[in-house]
Amino acid sequence: MRSLPLLSLQARGHELASPAAQLRALARTGTPSFDEVLERHGRPPLEARAIEVLQVNVGKLCNQTCAHCHVDAGPDRREVMSRETAEQVVELLRRHPEILTLDLTGGAPELNAQFRHLVDEASALGRHVIDRCNLSVLLLPSQRDLVGFLRDRRVEITASLPSFRAAGTDAQRGDGVFAKSREALRLLNEAGYGRGEGLVLNLVHNPVGAFLPGDQSSLERDYRRELQLRHGIVFDRLYTITNMPISRFLEHVERTGNLHRYMELLVSAFNPRAADGVMCRTYLSVGWDGTLYDCDFNQMLEMPTNHGAPQTLSALLAAGRALPRRVVTDRHCFGCTAGAGSSCGGAVAE
Amino acid sequence: MAETYYCPHDLPRFGEMGKERPELWAKFLDYYNAVFADGALTAREKALIALGVAHAVQCPYCIDAYTQASLQNGADREQMTEAVHVACAIRGGASLVHGVQMRNVAEKVGM
Numbered sequence: 001m002r003s004l005p006l007l008s009l010q011a012r013g014h015e016l017a018s019p020a021a022q023l024r025a026l027a028r029t030g031t032p033s034f035d036e037v038l039e040r041h042g043r044p045p046l047e048a049r050a051i052e053v054l055q056v057n058v059g060k061l062c063n064q065t066c067a068h069c070h071v072d073a074g075p076d077r078r079e080v081m082s083r084e085t086a087e088q089v090v091e092l093l094r095r096h097p098e099i100l101t102l103d104l105t106g107g108a109p110e111l112n113a114q115f116r117h118l119v120d121e122a123s124a125l126g127r128h129v130i131d132r133c134n135l136s137v138l139l140l141p142s143q144r145d146l147v148g149f150l151r152d153r154r155v156e157i158t159a160s161l162p163s164f165r166a167a168g169t170d171a172q173r174g175d176g177v178f179a180k181s182r183e184a185l186r187l188l189n190e191a192g193y194g195r196g197e198g199l200v201l202n203l204v205h206n207p208v209g210a211f212l213p214g215d216q217s218s219l220e221r222d223y224r225r226e227l228q229l230r231h232g233i234v235f236d237r238l239y240t241i242t243n244m245p246i247s248r249f250l251e252h253v254e255r256t257g258n259l260h261r262y263m264e265l266l267v268s269a270f271n272p273r274a275a276d277g278v279m280c281r282t283y284l285s286v287g288w289d290g291t292l293y294d295c296d297f298n299q300m301l302e303m304p305t306n307h308g309a310p311q312t313l314s315a316l317l318a319a320g321r322a323l324p325r326r327v328v329t330d331r332h333c334f335g336c337t338a339g340a341g342s343s344c345g346g347a348v349a350e
Numbered sequence: 351m352a353e354t355y356y357c358p359h360d361l362p363r364f365g366e367m368g369k370e371r372p373e374l375w376a377k378f379l380d381y382y383n384a385v386f387a388d389g390a391l392t393a394r395e396k397a398l399i400a401l402g403v404a405h406a407v408q409c410p411y412c413i414d415a416y417t418q419a420s421l422q423n424g425a426d427r428e429q430m431t432e433a434v435h436v437a438c439a440i441r442g443g444a445s446l447v448h449g450v451q452m453r454n455v456a457e458k459v460g461m
Contacts, residue, residue: 167426207422214423218393222424 006065006174008074009251016251017072019302025250026331029263034333041272046327048294051096052282055103055344056081056089057296058112059288064134066160066173068206068249070300073107081288086114088290088313090121095317103283103344105132105296110146123153130156132344135184136177151191156200158239158344159185164226168208185233194235202237204346210258212269212339213240216347239346242266244297244335266334274341277348280327292316294327296344297335303328361411394423401430402437 009017016022035045060077062069093099102122109115109131122129131150138146150157161181163169169178185201188194194201203223207213220238227233243249245262253259284305285293290313293299307326310316341348368375386396397419404412420430 163424163426165426165428167428168424205424208426209421211418211422215388215393218388219424221388222392222394 006067006074006248008065008072008076009248010072011074011076014251016247016254019300022246022250022301023330025254025259026245026263029260029331031263031267031331031334034329034331037267037270037334038275041270041275043272043275046275046278046280046329046333048281048284048323048325048327050282051099051284051323053101053103053279053284053344054089054093054099054286055105055283055296056118056286057105057288057299058086058107058109058114058118060107061111062107062134063111063137063140064108064174064177066134066248067252068172068243070244070247070249070297071107072247072300077107079288080112081114083114083117085288085290085313086118088317089118089286090125091317092313093122093125093127095320099127099284101128101130103130103132108134108137110137110143116149119149119153119155123155128156129153130158133157133159134173135159135161136180138184138187139180147187147191151193151199154199156202157188157193158202158204159188160206161185161203161223162206162208164223164230172206172208182231182233185227185231185235189232189234194233196236200237201235202239203235204239204241206241206243210243210253210256210262210265212265213242213342213347216240216340237346239344240340240342241344241346242335242338242342244332246297246332247300263331263334266338269338270334271337271339271341271349273349274337274339277341277343278333278336279343279345279348280336283344284322286313290314292322294325295336297332298328301330301332303330356410358414361414364411392423394420394425397423398425398429398433402433405434406437406441 016025038045059080060071060073061075061080062073062077063075065074093102102118104115104118106112110133119129137143160173161169162172166178169181170176188201191199193199205213205219205223213219216238219240223238227235245253245259245266250259253262280294283295285296285299287293287299292305292309292311292313293303294305304311305322305325306328309322309325310319316322336342386393397416400412401416401420404416417430
């Protein structure tokens with residue numbers, strides 16, 4: 001358990017704050033090329049076939065500094081989406097009714113000045129909106145009305161809770177975070193979330209260490225029973241998400257001497273069925289500055305869409321389409337294809 | 351020959367035990383996998399039981415494997431430590447309860 005607040009890699013001036021340094025560190029492990037392994041399993045290169053979900057990362061500002069954060073988010077980060085870029089997001093949704101869901105992430109997306117505008121506009125366009133919430137943000141004095149705002153617009157909440165116990169949650173997300181998360185979950189339950197009445201509250205489990213997540217349905221049973229029994233908390237679904245070997249989790253596994261073993265684990269657990277269902281096939285990721293990516297992980301590695309696809313919101317609005325789109329890959333992609341697979345919606349090959 | 355009886359690299363070689371009598375190995379694996387499937391107990395609960403038993407039978411391979419399985423299935427160190435104490439209590443209690451046998455013999459033949 002850590003007692004001091006962690007600083008972002010950028011604030012520490014750490015070498016791994018650089019995406020290029022992260023990719024070099026992964027290459028040094030001797031991990032094979034992701035596309036080679038796909039081919040070895042008789043799979044063609046990954047291709048996006050649709051954009052069902054527009055995942056918008058509104059910036060890196062966060063009120064927490066979690067040890068595994070793939071964004072290197074924190075209170076010191078200043079990258080935030082402008083109103084102009086947010087308007088381009090809304091325009092994209094307006095022109096593309098086939099994009100059914102707006103998935104807002106960060107950082108703590110709620111801290112961005114454009115968050116509520118994006119929720120309102122997307123809701124007005126009839127789109128389903130997901131808020132990837134760190135829970136503690138709901139307790140900030142500046143966000144006292146946030147639960148009501150989200151409830152009134154029936155925003156789906158996907159909230160991080162790596163363990164139903166304090167030790168695991170605090171080890172990954174900071175001292176005292178479990179207690180805050182529990183209070184926030186109670187507020188959400190009181191507002192009607194997680195009760196099976198249409199206000200959806202999903203929880204996210206990330207392993208608290210250098211191993212793959214356990215079976216999603218089994219963990220969900222444990223979470224459901226323990227949270228109900230000990231804290232009176234209810235929720236809809238639990239998603240298991242593998243820790244991606246980039247940014248702060250990469251720094252953690254490298255510092256603790258686990259990097260090679262972790263990469264070997266991801267590669268040895270490669271599951272072709274998980275590769276068939278990875279989220280980049282149906283997602284498009286938008287950065288705080290309007291740059292387009294195949295996923296939020298590629299965004300943090302500064303690997304924009306490529307292979308002829310538009311690379312910015314402006315270019316996409318001008319071109320009109322971004323499909324079919326070959327996905328840009330590197331060694332971190334093994335994080336989404338190991339075991340039961342991993343996506344923003346949890347396991348993909350249960 | 352290895353210089354020590356126990357070697358971490360031997361754990362991933364467990365499957366070699368299927369080489370001579372694959373049908374017995376297959377039966378064992380079928381049973382093993384069925385035991386650890388989610389049932390009335392969750393995977394986390396079964397991993398914690400296995401961790402306690404691993405300490406009771408003092409198998410370093412099982413301790414390694416089920417420490418990782420417990421973590422993977424959402425257990426934390428406090429729960430895992432309690433599981434080891436359960437194993438310890440049962441082992442200690444098993445020794446102590448045999449003291450009754452000692453007392454029976456002593457009462458029969460002693461004065």
